[in-house]
Amino acid sequence: MSLTGQNLIAGQYSGDIEQGFTAFNAFTGEPMSTTFADATSSEVETAITRAHEAFCSYSQLDAPMRARFLRTIGEQILALGDELVEIASTETGLPHMRIQGERGRTVGQLGLFADLLESGEYQAVIDHADPAREPLPKPDTRLGYLPLGVVGVFAASNFPLAFSTAGGDTASALAAGCPVVMKAHAAHPGTSELVAKAITTAAQLCDIDAGVFSLIQGKNYAIASQIVKHPLIKAVGFTGSERVGMILQRQIWEREEPIPFYGELGSVNPQFLMPNKLASEGSELAQGLVASMMMGQGQFCTSPGIWVLVADDNYDAFTSVVAEEIKKQPAGVMLTPQMAAGFKQSVEARKAVAGVTLLAESEAGEGHQVQASVFETDLSTFIANESLQEEVFGTSALIVKCSDFNEVLQFSTLIKGNLTASIHALDTDLSQSKTLALSVAHKVGRLIYNQMPTGVEVCASMNHGGPFPASTDLRTTSVGSEAIKRFQRPICYQNMPNELLPSLLQG
Structure with missing residues (x-):
């Protein structure tokens, strides 16, 4: 698959590559041949707006359908074959074996969330009514969870697959029922475009609104600010430096509506x-x-x-x-x-x-x-x-x-x-x-x-986070099945008829 160098916004390629940037061959330090577009403010606006439009239908998909979508993304990533491995290795300097392992982990993360959805992404908490309680009857109350809305995700430099386009933040947000606007990392834009195409193809195969995912390319810092400040963005996932992460955090604090910012900003792992x-x-x-x-x-x-x-x-x-x-x-x-x-x-x-x-x-x-x-x-x-x-x-x-x-x-x-x-x-x-x-x-x-810290197991019991600056919200994890909770919020249903309840709360 040849690279276009463009943004992939709601299934459509867009962007002027004449005024863009190039990635570097990490082994030689020389610029690579493809020029990538710097997204315009209008293109970012379109991506966020289309994601918001897709939220209505995507958030209503039942769990088995979302699980099918995640598994299909994994299948399409594998279908990219050696081309993905070659481009990712050239852009990052990481050996083929490392990229192959990371591809397996990425597909495994998608599968983990698919399994979670199929088994019930949360445990129902139900307190039945007690009309005989004195002095007042007790109503029926049931605790469930709703997706937050459109999520902005910033790709990591050091994991071109597992923490980037279809990585943990994207997988958990899509699993939660949230469309994603992904800001690709300028260190591996070609890798990002290939994986974005896999996600877009999966959405087509599953008959899902293409606005559920968009890839934004660019080195313009204004892109990041526009994403985190946009009123239709309801949460942000970020992996990067403490300096940049805190700039984004301050911009979120200045919003009229503050939103969750899940930033991983640095760790020395003593x-x-x-x-x-x-x-x-x-x-x-x-x-x-x-x-x-x-x-x-x-x-x-x-x-x-x-x-x-x-x-x-x-x-x-x-x-x-x-x-x-x-x-x-x-x-x-x-x-x-x-x-x-x-x-x-x-x-x-x-x-x-x-x-x-x-x-x-x-x-x-x-x-x-x-x-x-x-x-x-x-x-x-x-x-x-x-x-x-x-x-x-x-x-x-x-x-x-x-x-x-x-x-x-x-x-x-x-x-x-x-x-x-x-x-x-x-x-x-x-x-x-x-x-x-x-x-x-x-x-x-x-x-x-008695083990070294390198390596993170992707499983239900994993916690990948920690006190600042390891992460900006120490109560959450970016790896493992618990990560889905970052992009959901609790809601209590009181005295609701069975027909109006989510399936996990019925009965």
């Missing part, structure tokens, strides 16, 4: 290495942490960015293995040349912090390739420099040396919110681990024991 585990398995821990940090060139939201341990007699042996492992790593490419430049700038800034030491760097690269790096510092330096809490997006980590376990506990109270944290321990560490876990649990959305 790793706590308990003393007996370090003494027994220090070499394995060092190798595992480096391997986890290197996954996806460090461009995972769950990449282990801070490693915390007591600097006891085993510390030097541990850091020696870390240094050896880092030096073995080849230079790598990042998603875009701009991200590579940003990573290099962050690493140089960290080198300039007094009290922070560069432990080791990987092989030097050429052009826009980047080196992996691990730094070390002590707790007092960490406390004095708030910048050390900021995520370095890429292959870099910071070891925080603590003088004793009390300092480890102090660290756990000082960190900002994170998606994850891991405690690496033996049974002989359990007493301290329990104390630590009670503290760290208040800082994360997922607490892990």
